[in-house]
Amino acid sequence: MHHFQYRGNTLFCEDIPIGTIAEAVGTPFYLYSHATLTQHFRAFDGAFEGMNHVTCFSMKSNSNQAILNLFAREGGGVDIVSGGELYRALKAGVDPGKIVYSGVGKRAEDLEYAVKSDILMFNTESSQEILRLNEVAGKLGKKARVGIRVNPDVDPQTHPYISTGLKENKFGIDIRKAPEEYTRAAGMENLLVSGISCHIGSQLTLLSPFVDTLSRLKDLIQELDRAGIHIEYLDLGGGLGITYDQEEPPHPKEYAGAIREGLGKNDLVLILEPGRVIMGNAGILVTKVLYTKATDEKRFIIVDAAMNDLIRPTLYGSFHGIQPVDDSGRDKFKADIVGPICETGDYLARDREVEAFEPGELMAVMSAGAYGFSMSSTYNSRPRVAEVMVKGDQYYIIRARETYEDLVRGEMIPDFLR
Ligand code: LLP
Numbered sequence: 001m002h003h004f005q006y007r008g009n010t011l012f013c014e015d016i017p018i019g020t021i022a023e024a025v026g027t028p029f030y031l032y033s034h035a036t037l038t039q040h041f042r043a044f045d046g047a048f049e050g051m052n053h054v055t056c057f058s059m060k061s062n063s064n065q066a067i068l069n070l071f072a073r074e075g076g077g078v079d080i081v082s083g084g085e086l087y088r089a090l091k092a093g094v095d096p097g098k099i100v101y102s103g104v105g106k107r108a109e110d111l112e113y114a115v116k117s118d119i120l121m122f123n124t125e126s127s128q129e130i131l132r133l134n135e136v137a138g139k140l141g142k143k144a145r146v147g148i149r150v151n152p153d154v155d156p157q158t159h160p161y162i163s164t165g166l167k168e169n170k171f172g173i174d175i176r177k178a179p180e181e182y183t184r185a186a187g188m189e190n191l192l193v194s195g196i197s198c199h200i201g202s203q204l205t206l207l208s209p210f211v212d213t214l215s216r217l218k219d220l221i222q223e224l225d226r227a228g229i230h231i232e233y234l235d236l237g238g239g240l241g242i243t244y245d246q247e248e249p250p251h252p253k254e255y256a257g258a259i260r261e262g263l264g265k266n267d268l269v270l271i272l273e274p275g276r277v278i279m280g281n282a283g284i285l286v287t288k289v290l291y292t293k294a295t296d297e298k299r300f301i302i303v304d305a306a307m308n309d310l311i312r313p314t315l316y317g318s319f320h321g322i323q324p325v326d327d328s329g330r331d332k333f334k335a336d337i338v339g340p341i342c343e344t345g346d347y348l349a350r351d352r353e354v355e356a357f358e359p360g361e362l363m364a365v366m367s368a369g370a371y372g373f374s375m376s377s378t379y380n381s382r383p384r385v386a387e388v389m390v391k392g393d394q395y396y397i398i399r400a401r402e403t404y405e406d407l408v409r410g411e412m413i414p415d416f417l418r
Pocket residue numbers: 058060061079102103162199201202203237238239240273274275276277312316370371375
């Protein structure tokens with residue numbers, strides 16, 4: 001259950017009509033429900049109760065500091081993939097002892113920043129990176145805790161762009177090569193080798209790929225144990241899917257149940273990196289209809305949000321529900337919902353049966369809390385939109401709408417052009 005529901009004909013976020021917020025902050029904007037965020041975090045984290053675990057929210061899905069702070073208060077950590085994410089997380093009050101760092105291309109300066117910050121673990125993805133981390137930690141006179149991200153070659157059966165655990169993907173180290181990498185790393189002076197990690201893909205709607213992966217990782221852990229390398233941290237990554245349209249993903253309880261069963265009894269500390277399952281349905285994008293028009297072929301509803309604000313439909317062909325903020329039970333028609341950007345790929349929905357929207361009306365683009373704002377850009381010199389959080393009958397701007405000055409910040413015209 002999320003907290004974007006109709007009362008009468010009017011769409012509310014918790015106890016506020018969305019139109020009231022739109023009047024105050026303008027459109028478009030991202031809107032998050034505090035109650036939904038809290039409920040989703042607790043449902044996920046609580047499903048692992050009784051198991052020694054850390055829920056490290058995958059902040060690439062949404063990196064607003066207010067949201068990170070909320071999860072940190074709930075006891076969560078974060079999964080980061082860049083120095084910028086580390087900066088945000090620390091600034092938002094996340095405990096560095098609950099930060100794990102993945103990614104195939106960590107720069108030396110980012111490794112250094114993370115070693116200095118005493119994060120929980122580096123999920124390394126190549127032998128060269130392991131060497132580099134050893135070097136960096138040595139220079140700083142520290143020991144870095146290391147896990148190897150293994151590529152288990154399991155098909156997550158999701159969109160190819162968000163599949164990460166197949167052997168043709170760039171991620172991790174081939175699970176068959178992992179033992180030799182572990183042995184090498186264990187011999188390095190400045191590394192504490194005690195973790196193993198994986199992330200096989202995103203928006204998974206089946207449990208079997210998770211279960212298969214876990215069983216492969218367990219075999220590896222046993223093999224390493226026999227070689228005298230003891231794994232303490234098992235990081236299973238993120239990937240649990242959500243309902244955008246008709247999908248029926250497993251509930252976090254079923255997911256946790258399958259992991260509990262697959263893992264059996266042991267002393268491992270489990271790390272989980274959920275992003276979408278917590279954020280996705282806790283946020284929407286609110287936009288205003290500018291114009292409508294029809295050709296012989298099609299109807300178009302032109303709105304003030306565009307692919308720079310929410311790129312998922314055009315990048316992955318993703319479905320996002322389209323709902324009127326004022327639902328007075330009008331006729332429906334089939335239309336493309338498009339933005340003002342000069343690209344044919346600029347759409348939020350295609351050939352969608354929607355209410356007969358009129359110019360000036362507000363539209364809610366649903367399930368946009370994950371990979372919405374965080375993937376937005378300023379293409380076509382469109383300032384990034386505002387982000388708002390609702391709690392009960394109050395709303396709070398958690399990121400101001402960018403201004404035209406923000407757009408040109410840092411740009412310079414060299415003297416020879418003046
Ligand atoms: N851990 C790692 C190492 C990851 O790479 C990811 C996501 C996650 C955790 C979180 O996955 P989640 O629980 O959110 O599925 N932009 C795409 C999704 C890309 C996911 C990238 N990695 C989208 O909008 O669908």
